[in-house]
Amino acid sequence: MNGFVILMQETYRAGDAVPAGDGDALRWASAEQPPGPHGGRDDIVAAARRLDLSAMYIPSMRNGTPGATDEDRGNAILSTSALGGVTAIELPLERQRRVAIQTTVSLRGADGKIVPLNLVNTHFTNMVMHHLWLLSESGRYRQARALAGALPREGALVVGGDFNSWFGFHDAAYRELVRNMRGDDEERRPTFGPMRLDHLLFRLPGTWRATVQRADSRYGSDHYPLVAVLDVVRSPG
Numbered sequence: 014m015n016g017f018v019i020l021m022q023e024t025y026r027a028g029d030a031v032p033a034g035d036g037d038a039l040r041w042a043s044a045e046q047p048p049g050p051h052g053g054r055d056d057i058v059a060a061a062r063r064l065d066l067s068a069m070y071i072p073s074m075r076n077g078t079p080g081a082t083d084e085d086r087g088n089a090i091l092s093t094s095a096l097g098g099v100t101a102i103e104l105p106l107e108r109q110r111r112v113a114i115q116t117t118v119s120l121r122g123a124d125g126k127i128v129p130l131n132l133v134n135t136h137f138t139n140m141v142m143h144h145l146w147l148l149s150e151s152g153r154y155r156q157a158r159a160l161a162g163a164l165p166r167e168g169a170l171v172v173g174g175d176f177n178s179w180f181g182f183h184d185a186a187y188r189e190l191v192r193n194m195r196g197d198d199e200e201r202r203p204t205f206g207p208m209r210l211d212h213l214l215f216r217l218p219g220t221w222r223a224t225v226q227r228a229d230s231r232y233g234s235d236h237y238p239l240v241a242v243l244d245v246v247r248s249p250g
Contacts, residue, residue: 016093018118020134020173024057024089025076033079042109044077045086057089066091069099071114073136088114088134088174095119097129102163107138107152113160113174120169120245123220128245131165135174137186153177153186161190170194170216171223171243175236181209190214197225197239204237213241221245 023045061068069090076084090096095118102113113135122128137153153176164170172194178184182198194214204211204227215223222244227237 018093018132019091020132021057021089021091022134022136022175023086024070025084025086026058026070026072027056027082027084028058029083031072031075031083031085033083041078042074042076042086044082044084056084057091061089061091064091066093067096068092069096069114069116071099071101071112073112074110087112088136090114090116090132090134092118096132102133102135102160104135104137104156105152105159107149107156108140109138111136111138111156113163115163115165120243122218122245128169128218131168131170133160133164133170133172133174135160135172135176137175137177139177139179149177150180150185153184154189157186157189161193169218169221171213171241172215173211173213173239173241175210176212177210178212179208179210187212195223197241200225200227200239202227202237204239205235211236211239213239215241217243 055063057070072085072087074086076082076086096116098117100115102115104111104113113133115133117129117131119127120130137156138149140149172190176186178187191214194216197213203209213225217223223241225239225241228240231237
């Protein structure tokens, strides 16, 4: 099957579906905007519709105060093939609310049978209380451990996202998830400044193979994306 899936973090949705209530007990995340000119930008729902892609989106937080925007932001998965079912996995609260998203796409295996591939997209914290990014590894570890406990126990699985792993492949969040999955450490180039914050992890059937490379362009983001090519028909050995 030829097609693609995109795991996206900090995507936004705009419109009447975004809660607009206000109150003294409520707090809102500040509005995040893409770097550079962003006039005429599409929200994730409009972009998926324009590109004719199947889409799953789960908001994590409001993107600015109700008086300033009509937006929320979170994780999304886009695909050229139909996505089946969606699960929101709320992670332990650190500085901001974070919600991972899980869905499935159907692939044809080496024997011709249709095999569901579980897809999980996550975004771990980059800070803990009082903006202490240097001490944030413990927060990421708690979130990674909770995510690991919520992952499907069986079947093909890809987990990806912005791990905010300040310590790269030695970061506790990466090490927690790679315990039961294949890592992406063959491609070691940084994705944000000098750091490797983003990862793709795999649990695949024996005849499947995945290769990971970092793209050479950021495509308007502040991170370089990782690109995985999945071969589902390769013979063993």
